[in-house]
Amino acid sequence: MPNIVEIAVGNGNFTTLVAAVQAAGLVEALxxxxxxxxxxxxxxxxxxxxxxxxxxxxxxxxxLARILKFHVVAGKFTQADLAKVKTVESLEGSPISINxxxxxxxxxxxxxxADIEASNGIIHVIDRVILMG
Amino acid sequence: xxxxxxxxxxxxxxxxxxxxxxxxxxxxxxxxxxxNLMQIIGLYKAYAVPMDFYWRDLLYIAERVFINPLPAFKYxxxxxxxDLPNHYAGDTADLRIWQKGAASAHPELLEFIExxxxxxMPKIFHHLLHDRINMEFAEACMQAMYWHRGMGxxxxxxxxxxxxxxxxxxAIKAYFxxxxxxxxxxxxxxxxxxxxxxxxxYYSNLGLFWEVMAPVFFEMSDLYDEGKITSxxxxxxxxxxGIFAVAGRPxxxxxxxDGEMFEIIPKSVGFTWLYEAAxxxxxxxxxxxxPFRGTKSYNAQAEQVPAEQADFHYxxxxxxxxxxxxxxxxxxxxxxxxxxxxxxxxxxYYEQHCRGKDDMLVQLGVSFQRSMYCVTSAVIQALRAAxxxxxxxxxxxxxxxxxxxxxxxIDRFKRPEARLSxxxxxxxx
Numbered sequence: 001m002p003n004i005v006e007i008a009v010g011n012g013n014f015t016t017l018v019a020a021v022q023a024a025g026l027v028e029a030l031x032x033x034x035x036x037x038x039x040x041x042x043x044x045x046x047x048x049x050x051x052x053x054x055x056x057x058x059x060x061x062x063x064l065a066r067i068l069k070f071h072v073v074a075g076k077f078t079q080a081d082l083a084k085v086k087t088v089e090s091l092e093g094s095p096i097s098i099n100x101x102x103x104x105x106x107x108x109x110x111x112x113x114a115d116i117e118a119s120n121g122i123i124h125v126i127d128r129v130i131l132m133g
Numbered sequence: 134x135x136x137x138x139x140x141x142x143x144x145x146x147x148x149x150x151x152x153x154x155x156x157x158x159x160x161x162x163x164x165x166x167x168x169n170l171m172q173i174i175g176l177y178k179a180y181a182v183p184m185d186f187y188w189r190d191l192l193y194i195a196e197r198v199f200i201n202p203l204p205a206f207k208y209x210x211x212x213x214x215x216d217l218p219n220h221y222a223g224d225t226a227d228l229r230i231w232q233k234g235a236a237s238a239h240p241e242l243l244e245f246i247e248x249x250x251x252x253x254m255p256k257i258f259h260h261l262l263h264d265r266i267n268m269e270f271a272e273a274c275m276q277a278m279y280w281h282r283g284m285g286x287x288x289x290x291x292x293x294x295x296x297x298x299x300x301x302x303x304a305i306k307a308y309f310x311x312x313x314x315x316x317x318x319x320x321x322x323x324x325x326x327x328x329x330x331x332x333x334x335y336y337s338n339l340g341l342f343w344e345v346m347a348p349v350f351f352e353m354s355d356l357y358d359e360g361k362i363t364s365x366x367x368x369x370x371x372x373x374x375g376i377f378a379v380a381g382r383p384x385x386x387x388x389x390x391d392g393e394m395f396e397i398i399p400k401s402v403g404f405t406w407l408y409e410a411a412x413x414x415x416x417x418x419x420x421x422x423x424p425f426r427g428t429k430s431y432n433a434q435a436e437q438v439p440a441e442q443a444d445f446h447y448x449x450x451x452x453x454x455x456x457x458x459x460x461x462x463x464x465x466x467x468x469x470x471x472x473x474x475x476x477x478x479x480x481x482y483y484e485q486h487c488r489g490k491d492d493m494l495v496q497l498g499v500s501f502q503r504s505m506y507c508v509t510s511a512v513i514q515a516l517r518a519a520x521x522x523x524x525x526x527x528x529x530x531x532x533x534x535x536x537x538x539x540x541x542x543i544d545r546f547k548r549p550e551a552r553l554s555x556x557x558x559x560x561x562x
Contacts, residue, residue, distance in 0.1 A: 049377060053380060055228060060382065062402065063383055063400075065403065133285075
């Protein structure tokens with residue numbers, strides 16, 4: 001079974017995310033055994049950010065890494081697992097709110113594809129870049 | 134008050150329902166009128182010129198003056214820092230926000246440093262005659278951030294970590310190398326020195342924050358002059374986009390001692406402009422600050438000062454510009470600084486109102502208040518965009534959460550000192 005990075009690279013909807021993970025130097029970490037739960041924003045989510053946002057982050061890998069770590073949780077949590085909790089703690093350290101009541105929402109994003117299994121965790125595809133706070 | 138709302142929710146019952154509806158329609162707390170737009174843009178330009186000095190000098194003090202026990206010349210900016218390239222202007226910019234501007238100090242600032250409002254003379258005389266940029270204002274803002282502390286973000290907690298103390302210790306020892314008296318004092322009172330370095334880290338924080346804001350304001354002024362910003366919401370949107378564009382800018386504190394760079398707060402800890410500088414700045418300076426000793430006095434024993442720091446409400450969004458403007462205190466210093474760089478259209482405008490030239494500082498103080506209500510609106514809209522939902526979201530639950538957020542933000546202006554209701558009309562001058 002492919003790992004989280006291999007799945008993201010193989011899927012055409014995550015080119016910005018993959019480039020950001022590479023720029024932030026997180027490829028190795030996300031290829032490690034983990035397991036991790038990754039909330040992966042699609043390309044359109046990054047494109048919706050105002051001009052310059054991604055450019056500034058890519059110029060500054062530690063800051064970019066922090067934002068990306070907010071999209072990762074230690075442990076493997078399926079949608080069914082997440083339905084039982086209200087928040088999970090991101091690798092960045094800040095909590096991520098979860099709402100599974102009607103739609104499957106992660107903070108202010110909506111999960112468009114849930115439960116993509118990887119060898120070292122699980123991916124939930126989200127429609128917006130989520131930010132701490 | 135104009136209300137343009139396209140909300141799918143029932144009308145808000147908030148005390149400032151019109152403002153809530155305006156925010157929901159993509160507007161600002163400040164009504165969209167040409168007069169407001171002219172005032173806020175003119176003030177941004179007048180603010181950006183002294184700000185170009187503030188950020189350079191804040192970084193100079195944080196990076197070079199450092200813990201000099203007698204920093205008598207800390208306001209004497211060396212050429213190196215006047216030339217220091219702004220990261221958001223000029224050809225070398227990381228992200229060029231001010232399109233026409235150079236990366237070095239603004240020409241109007243250089244002219245003022247040279248001649249002041251009097252005449253050309255050695256810098257020391259300009260300094261002693263107080264014919265200069267009022268750097269004390271920038272330091273008062275820094276002190277507000279330092280004193281309130283703990284306003285979110287990771288910057289402030291980091292200042293108490295062993296890692297930070299070790300970094301500061303290395304720099305202190307290097308700075309006082311060959312000075313047994315100061316090293317002896319450091320050994321006796323280490324915490325006092327570390328605390329001083331924490332203050333300097335806030336100098337760096339605010340300097341890096343304002344390094345961004347100066348070109349943002351210059352660019353807004355240029356766009357207004359070219360007819361490319363034509364409304365208050367457009368001005369606010371420019372600010373919102375600017376906040377996002379530089380949100381990931383690193384906040385750090387580097388010190389240069391004998392040509393060697395010491396990283397007190399390295400870039401690698403991942404601190405960002407938005408979380409570690411902008412949001413604490415707005416909270417500390419726009420909302421809280423501290424009671425000013427001026428013509429108005431406060432009696433803490435009579436509970437005229439809140440017991441909780443979070444309830445402090447002495448920032449520009451609450452200030453009574455008139456009595457405050459009558460005393461020799463920080464906001465007056467800023468008004469004086471901005472007065473030197475007002476665009477002609479605002480000079481003409483103020484001459485037509487109130488007491489003309491005689492109360493121009495008060496009039497521009499009120500315009501400044503309007504301009505900061507616009508900046509605060511941009512912060513509120515940026516936070517809404519980052520943490521909540523689009524204004525045209527089709528899900529009513531999402532819209533309800535947006536409203537809840539807007540109402541909670543506007544609740545802070547329910548207290549009688551707040552100027553939100555005043556700025557809704559032009560009679561407030």
